[in-house]
Amino acid sequence: MMKRIVRFLFFVFCVFTAKNPLHAQSIQTNGPLAGIRASAEAPVLVFEHANLIDGISDAPQRDVTVVVAGGKISVVSATRISPPANAKRFDLSGQWLLPGFIDAHIHPVSIGWAKSLLANGMTTGRSMFTVRYVDVELRERHRRGEFDIPDILAAGYPVVPNIGTFPIPYDMAAIFEDNPQLKDLRGDVNIGVAGAQRLVRANLDRHVDVIKVFATNRAGILGFDPRGRALSDEQLVAAVSEARNAGIPVAVHAYGDDGVVAAVRAGVRSIEHGVYLTDATLELMKEKNVFFVPTISAFPLHGHAESNASGADSLAARGQDMAVSVRDAARRAHKMGLRVIAGTDGASIGGEITELVGIGMTPMEAIQAATSRCAEALGISKRTGSIRPGLEADLIVLNGNPLEDINAVRNVALVVNDGRIVEKAWPEWVLNAVLILIAVAAVGALVCFIWVVIRLLRARGIWWALVGFLFGPYAFIWGWLEARRRKHRRLMIVWTVCTTLFLGAVILLYVQYL
Secondary structure (H helix, E strand, C coil): CHHHHHHHHHHHHHHHHHHCCCCCCCCCCCCHHHHHHHHCCCCCEEEEEEEECCCCCCCCEEEEEEEEECCEEEEEECCCCCCCCCCEEEECCCCEEEECEEEEEECCCCHHHHHHHHHCCEEEEEECCCCCCHHHHHHHHHHCCCCCCCEEECCCCCECCCCCCCCCCCCHHHHHHHCHHHHHHCCCCCCHHHHHHHHHHHHHHCCCCCEEEECECCCCCCCCCCCCECCCHHHHHHHHHHHHHCCCCEEEEEEEHHHHHHHHHHCCCEEEEEEECCHHHHHHHHHCCCEEECCHHHCCCCCCCCCCCCCHHHHHHHHHHHHHHHHHHHHHHHHHCCCECCCCCCCCHHHHHHHHHHCCCCHHHHHHHCCHHHHHHHCCCCCCCCCCCCCECCEEEECCCCCCCHHHHHCEEEEEECCEEECCCCCHHHHHHHHHHHHHHHHHHHHHHHHHHHHHHHHHCHHHHHHHHHCHHHHHHHHHHHHHHCCCHHHHHHHHHHHHHHHHHHHHHHHHHC
């Protein structure tokens, strides 16, 4: 019996060592799961007796049947129909069927993070930059048929005035590894008009869907006025022109009037944040049909903070000032008739929708701002953003009525992405528990492993100790048998339990997120 257990553990360890799915931070682009998902046919789904919010109409429809086939919406009917024999039927009596949410401002840094967004109802998101073109890779994986990933509109790297010192939250220097032809732009010198054009072209070569530019500074850095200018007027015009020639829209990070006015006049598609905007600037945005993405939920209100504080307290005070100002700007923008849409900048899409209600939108308007109007802003309304025959079957189901209580959008009961049911991702507390289990088990296994290497060194010499160190399965089997021979039963139990828990938790994590 013991030999069988040892052989089984040896087999599992070898498989894990060979695959080692956690050895790289980059996203894997192939493997058996990708092939299976890509080849899987979308089932026929029938949602019956639904309360329908289609993303366009100003009033909901009751007792509606929606049929999904081939990954697309095929029927939306207020009368009962006979579903196909092979259909999977869902009785949505008392529940609400909505288009999948669209988030106009995300930073998809990893596949696990993207999957968590999908689980919360975001079926499409517009990246507002990543490094290493992670957003491009996620988009391509989705296009290849991995329906457990949301559709991503990729931006690649942002266009900033200098690559050496401009403070963005990720490693901007990675652009030189991805684009060696830009190495002469390294440093703290302003890259100029030509440099801005080259950054745009480098992203276009990666087939991005949108270009992100910085018209003003970032907010979370002491010593930087968020209203201060980043790219100059000339750089903005050059970057927008370069993108426009390729048919690609531009979104601009801007907090104050000066940067927003320059960006609007340059021809950008949307303003991101827009915290400190006057009515005159909002009127200009309305005149030029520019979309406004205030990202309200990225500026949480935490009460009063002292404005004369220093350090972290000073940033907290600035954050509260911005939280008040962005809500005021968004409220005035909506009242003036600007096209305000949902974008979170890393917060919750459900939270952003509730914030939009807080600035004066009706619940229906807020839902439309996260569905059809957002799809219009992103140029994808002909394929998603509403529930109409012929569009992609990106749907969500809510248990509560969001028109009576907008907080219902925070609790998504079911997600359909490209016509496939998306399994719920682990709750955050479960993921944290698994990560803690991995850490504890790894420490226990490591302690036992060190004991084995020391025993090998004493019993068989340095070469066998080196073999045991480099080839884990050998050390595991030898050490387990040695512990058994010496009747170190506690050590045997600890090592076996720790190793099994470690491998099991890693495999669970692998299955869930990779």
